[in-house]
Amino acid sequence: MSSNKGVAYIKPGVVEVQNIDYPKLALGDRKCHHGVILKVVSTNICGSDQHMVRGRTTAPEGLVLGHEITGEVIEAGRDVEFIKVGDLVSVPFNIACGRCRNCKEGRTGICLNVNPARPGAAYGYVDMGGWVGGQAQYVMVPYADFNLLKFPDKDQALAKIKDLTLLSDIFPTGYHGAVTAGVGPGSIVYVAGAGPVGLACAASSQLLGAACVIVGDMIPERLEQARSFGCETIDLRKDVSLAEQIEAIIGVPEVDAAVDCVGFEARGHGHNCQHEQPATVLNSVMEVTRAGGAIGIPGLYVTGDPGAKDDNAKIGMLNIRIGLGWAKSHAFYTGQCPVMKYHRQLMQAILYDKIQIAKAVNVQVISLENAPNGYKDFDKGAAKKYVLDPHGMVPA
Structure with missing residues (x-):
């Protein structure tokens, strides 16, 4: 044998x-x-x-x-x-x-x-x-x-x-996130997370013809890696709103498409960056995606998380502001690529x-x-x- x-x-x-x-x-x-x-x-x-x-x-x-x-x-x-x-x-x-x-x-x-x-x-x-x-x-x-x-x-x-x-x-998963968010020629895209899937999504967005790809993360080395192939970056540790930081880059506080490449272990932004807030990314991308835009969600969300901070999160029940997404006619695409x-x-x-x-x-x-x-x-x-x-x- x-x-x-x-x-x-x-x-x-x-x-x-x-x-x-x-x-x-x-x-x-x-x-x-x-x-x-x-x-x-x-x-x-x-x-x-x-x-x-x-x-x-x-x-x-x-x-x-x-x-x-x-x-x-x-x-x-x-x-x-x-x-x-x-x-x-x-x-x-x-x-x-x-x-x-x-x-x-x-x-x-x-x-x-x-x-x-x-x-x-x-x-x-x-x-x-x-x-x-x-x-x-x-x-x-x-x-x-x-x-x-x-x-x-x-x-x-x-x-x-x-x-x-x-x-x-990760290459198909990142690409899937961009495709389901509607990324195409001339798109302005926000990618949440500069881990490998987020970076693959950013590169995929460029392959699909995006005009500007903005990547947000809390780890300086990962943001530097995103900049190495032409992405704009946002340091989410700063006590400045995501919308304001996006506006500083492109002149308006919203993007055409957004992709959540973080998932259920998300942390809060700014002064809350040391604390887990599993719905942070989902709520923030709804805030900055234009009305009628789409949000790709290749980031992993689970039905069982024994390490979650509260009982709801332990079964994948998150405090999502779905009313905002509904009001802006957002499309959401979840699940495995x-x-x-x-x-x-x-x-x-x-x-x-x-x-x-x-x-x-x-x-x-x-x-x-x-x-x-x-x-x-x-x-x-x-x-x-x-x-x-x-x-x-x-x-x-």
Whole structure:
């Protein structure tokens, strides 16, 4: 039996690299003839993983983490027709059957057949179907023909792997946030949060033709990273309203589109920046988005948060000023990004040098064994996107 190692959640603040089972082409007691086993080429630490590691979800001890996976096919099930051993592929973080109503409508983030508890599933994530995560040396991927995106040229893909690894989640997620907020040529956009998804959203907004992209955060290094590729920035620690700071940049206190890339661990602005206020971002973007504008919400909100400060927030019930959004006829778009809706087009944008997404989010490659340190640095607000290299395959 071959060996395998993976990054496991142990308790709040602690992850460990452990020996884990080598994957099988099986779903419980039955064969998974439609699946493949991947040798993981790159797998990324995500802010969504960090929510679990902070103890802000009901994640169980021992959960193998990781839903951002790029790998080489080393074994294929009997029923896999179009993906071959040796192919280098991107794995959407959404697990989708390709057969249910939602999948056929392109809504692969809420597949009806891959999670007995609720619509939608993901690798290595709490309440998302119990699938083993991909921060590992090897992982099993089901419904391979439907889910996997094959790179057309393996050598070319390895040369651009730092960019292509982001296709599994944060690049499509950031792009989805911008698209659902209505970003297009000439748009003025506000992106809340300069973590990796926020930076990916800002770069995506530029790709979509935005005239001005404004990014707000409380961490100076992350704001500096946003400025490095042409964004305007707002320091949310200042005791100046968001609307006033936007007006100082563009002359008016409102934007065409806004994207919440923060989620449920949001903090207050200004003098309240040390205190969690989970509805802060949602309420602030309603204030600064023009009447008739749209708000994309790829930032994660959960139905169970044991670390929340009050009983309502523990079940995802937030103090949202929905009357303001209604009065301004705002459109809101929530939920997981359906990665397959975008990843082929975004792959082409990378391969044809239309975007340098790894540079925008400041990819830093580390070994699988160094994952615990990556989690610690990321938790401190490092302006980096950590990519794990389990087999030393990522070019320097």
